[in-house]
Amino acid sequence: MSPPGDRLETATQHHRAGRYAEAVSLYEAMLADGQGGNDIRARLASALRSDGRPAEALEIYAALEPELLGDVDFWFNRGNALAALGRHAEADTCFIRAIEIDPERTYPILNRAIARAHLGDSAGAIALYRRVLAIEPDHRVATHNLANLLADRGELEGATLLLRDAVKRWPDLAEAHYNLGLILLRRGDYARGAAEYEWRWQTPDFFARPDYGDIAVWDGRPFPEKRLVVHAEQGLGDTIQFAKLLGLLKSLGGDVILHVPEPLLPLLRSLPFDITVTSHHRPSEADFQIPLMSLIHRLKLTPGAIPAAPSYLAASPDRAAHWADRLNLNAAQPIIGLVWQGNPASPVDRGRSLTSAAELAPFANFEGVRLLALQRLDASRLEPAPTASGWRVRDLPFMLEHPGPDLDADGGVFMDTAAIMTRLDLVVSVCTAPLHLAGALGRPAIALLKAVPDWRWMMGTDTTPWYPTMSLERQASGEDFGPAIEKAVVRAREIFSRTR
Structure with a gap:
C-alpha cells in the first residue's frame, strides 16, 4: 500500500488534470483504509460532482455540513453539485453562505451570478458579475457573461463595448468573437458582424462543422x-x-x-x-x-444588398391542389395560418415560443376569418371536429382547425405546409422554420418576435430585408406576447383591407 502522502498527491494530480474517475477511486481507497477525514471526503465529493455524479456528491456534503459550516469551499462545491442537478435556488443559497464567509472570494460570486441567471433574475446576475469585476477587473468569464446578459436585455451598446474589450484582451476567446458577431449583426453591422460570426465553429457548444476533407x-x-x-x-x-x-x-x-x-x-x-x-x-x-x-x-x-425578390421557393402544384380541395381553401372566406411553437429542444427556443395556442385567442375575434394551425401535431393533441379536415387543436376555447396528424408526414419536410401556405391569406408565426418558409414563398406574414430576437431580425424595425412580404411585431421589454399579438391582429386587419 502506498504511503498516504503519495496517494493523496497522485489523487490530487488526477483531480486537477480532469481525470476524475481515477481521483474518485483513490479518494475512496484512502477512506476505506482509514486514511483521511473530512478533507478527503470533501475532495471525493468534489471529484464525484466533476465526474457527473452530483447526487452522490450531495450525500457526502449533507453528512459533512455540521463539520464544515464555516468553510467557503464546502458551500461553493455543494452549490455546484446542486446546480448540476438544476436545483438553482438551493445552489444560490449555498453560494450566499460562501460569500458571507469570504465576501472578496470571486468564484462564489461568479457562480451565484450564473444561478441567478438560471432563475430568471438577470438584474441580480448583472449586479453580481459587476461585483466580480470590481474585485478582479480582468476576470474573463465575468466579462463575457456580463456582456451576454446585457445583450439578452437589449442593452447592445454596453454589451458591444464589453465584447470588443474582451476580444482585444483575449484574442483567442472564440465565444467572445462569436457573441460580438451576433450583436453586431443584430445591430445591422453586417460587415464586421459577419466576420466575427465566422468564429462560431471554434466555440465548444456549436454545431459540428461538416467534414469536406481538403477542399x-x-x-x-x-x-x-x-x-x-x-x-x-x-x-x-x-x-x-x-x-x-x-x-x-x-x-x-x-x-x-x-x-x-x-x-x-x-x-x-x-x-x-x-x-x-x-x-x-x-x-x-x-x-x-x-x-x-x-x-x-x-x-x-449589407442589409441593403440582400436580394429583394419577394419569393424564391415554390410549392408543388399537385400538393397545393390536393390540400386546397381537402381543406376547402378555395372558399372566399379569409384564412390565417398560425404557428406558435418552435422546436423546444433547440438551444434558441428560450423566449421565442408561446406557451400554447391559447395565447392566439385574439385572432378568434376576427369576424369572418378561419384560423388554421400550421403546427405539426400528433393525434393526441388534436380532436375530431366538424371542419373540412375533420380535425381541430384540442382544449382551446376557440376553433383552431388543423390539417390532421399526417401533415408533412411524407414526401419531404414542409412540402404540405408550403402547399397550404400558398392558398392562405396570411401566416402568423413565432420565430421558427415555418415563418422563414412563408417569407421564402412570398406569402403575407406577420412575425411574432421576443423583445431581443435572433440577430437576423435586427432591432427596432417592423420590416425585414430578407422577406419583403413580412411584417414584424415585437414584444416590448418586460412584456409577454399579449400586446404583440394584439398589434398583430390590428396589422392583419390592415393587410386584409388592402388585399380583399
Missing part, C-alpha cells in the same frame, strides 16, 4: 469554370433563409452545388437558380466549399 474554403472571389459546394448548417429555417443568396453566388462564375439534409431536397429543388441541390457529396466533386451562413461574410453583404 479549399472559398474566399469570396469569382470562380469561373470552377465548382463550389455550399453546405447547409444549423436549422431548417437557417437553410431556407440563406438559400436566397445562392442566386448572387451563381452570378460569380462556375457551378454551384448546394448540400442540404435529405428531407429538405424536394423543397429546395424549387429554387429558381441554375444550381444543383443534393444531399450527397464526394470530396473530389468541388474546387471550393463554404458553409451556407458564411455567404453573408464572403459576399460582403
Whole structure:
C-alpha cells in the first residue's frame, strides 16, 4: 500500500488534470483504509460532482455540513453539485453562505451570478458579475457573461463595448468573437458582424462543422469554370433563409452545388437558380466549399444588398391542389395560418415560443376569418371536429382547425405546409422554420418576435430585408406576447383591407 502522502498527491494530480474517475477511486481507497477525514471526503465529493455524479456528491456534503459550516469551499462545491442537478435556488443559497464567509472570494460570486441567471433574475446576475469585476477587473468569464446578459436585455451598446474589450484582451476567446458577431449583426453591422460570426465553429457548444476533407474554403472571389459546394448548417429555417443568396453566388462564375439534409431536397429543388441541390457529396466533386451562413461574410453583404425578390421557393402544384380541395381553401372566406411553437429542444427556443395556442385567442375575434394551425401535431393533441379536415387543436376555447396528424408526414419536410401556405391569406408565426418558409414563398406574414430576437431580425424595425412580404411585431421589454399579438391582429386587419 502506498504511503498516504503519495496517494493523496497522485489523487490530487488526477483531480486537477480532469481525470476524475481515477481521483474518485483513490479518494475512496484512502477512506476505506482509514486514511483521511473530512478533507478527503470533501475532495471525493468534489471529484464525484466533476465526474457527473452530483447526487452522490450531495450525500457526502449533507453528512459533512455540521463539520464544515464555516468553510467557503464546502458551500461553493455543494452549490455546484446542486446546480448540476438544476436545483438553482438551493445552489444560490449555498453560494450566499460562501460569500458571507469570504465576501472578496470571486468564484462564489461568479457562480451565484450564473444561478441567478438560471432563475430568471438577470438584474441580480448583472449586479453580481459587476461585483466580480470590481474585485478582479480582468476576470474573463465575468466579462463575457456580463456582456451576454446585457445583450439578452437589449442593452447592445454596453454589451458591444464589453465584447470588443474582451476580444482585444483575449484574442483567442472564440465565444467572445462569436457573441460580438451576433450583436453586431443584430445591430445591422453586417460587415464586421459577419466576420466575427465566422468564429462560431471554434466555440465548444456549436454545431459540428461538416467534414469536406481538403477542399479549399472559398474566399469570396469569382470562380469561373470552377465548382463550389455550399453546405447547409444549423436549422431548417437557417437553410431556407440563406438559400436566397445562392442566386448572387451563381452570378460569380462556375457551378454551384448546394448540400442540404435529405428531407429538405424536394423543397429546395424549387429554387429558381441554375444550381444543383443534393444531399450527397464526394470530396473530389468541388474546387471550393463554404458553409451556407458564411455567404453573408464572403459576399460582403449589407442589409441593403440582400436580394429583394419577394419569393424564391415554390410549392408543388399537385400538393397545393390536393390540400386546397381537402381543406376547402378555395372558399372566399379569409384564412390565417398560425404557428406558435418552435422546436423546444433547440438551444434558441428560450423566449421565442408561446406557451400554447391559447395565447392566439385574439385572432378568434376576427369576424369572418378561419384560423388554421400550421403546427405539426400528433393525434393526441388534436380532436375530431366538424371542419373540412375533420380535425381541430384540442382544449382551446376557440376553433383552431388543423390539417390532421399526417401533415408533412411524407414526401419531404414542409412540402404540405408550403402547399397550404400558398392558398392562405396570411401566416402568423413565432420565430421558427415555418415563418422563414412563408417569407421564402412570398406569402403575407406577420412575425411574432421576443423583445431581443435572433440577430437576423435586427432591432427596432417592423420590416425585414430578407422577406419583403413580412411584417414584424415585437414584444416590448418586460412584456409577454399579449400586446404583440394584439398589434398583430390590428396589422392583419390592415393587410386584409388592402388585399380583399
